[in-house]
Amino acid sequence: MLKTVPGVSSEVWISLNSNGLYRSTSGGSKFAKIASVEKANLFAFGKPQTGSTIPALYLYGKVIGMGEGIFRSLDRGQTWTNISNPLNPIGDVPNVMEASRQQFGLVFIGTNGKGVYYGKPN
Secondary structure (H helix, E strand, C coil), rough: EEEECCCCCCCCCEEEEECCCCEEEECCCCCEEECEEEEEEEEEEEECCCCCCCCEEEEEEEEEECEEEEECCCCCCCCEEECCCCCCCCCCCCCCEEEEECCCCCCECCCCCCCEEEHHHH
């Protein structure tokens, strides 16, 4: 999966599944691995939290020391918060993830047969 950051010139991100998540600030000519991400199945960018201009970054994958799940980073992948719901696990190999650019914290995950899951802060 390859995505650009909305409103940010030359910033490109790519997920390489079990090889992790990478970021480029040079329009894709050079990439740096996000050290804390062990596995990046899907990712998406959403509206920044109030008072910030950094888009929220969502990840469906594995963060070192936190296991597998759904995560949110507010600092370009330096730190992560697990936002998974253990009572409502997502199955059937999710294949698409997007986040709202109008509402902070709203994220959507599409699956292969179990519909579309969404989550938002309480």
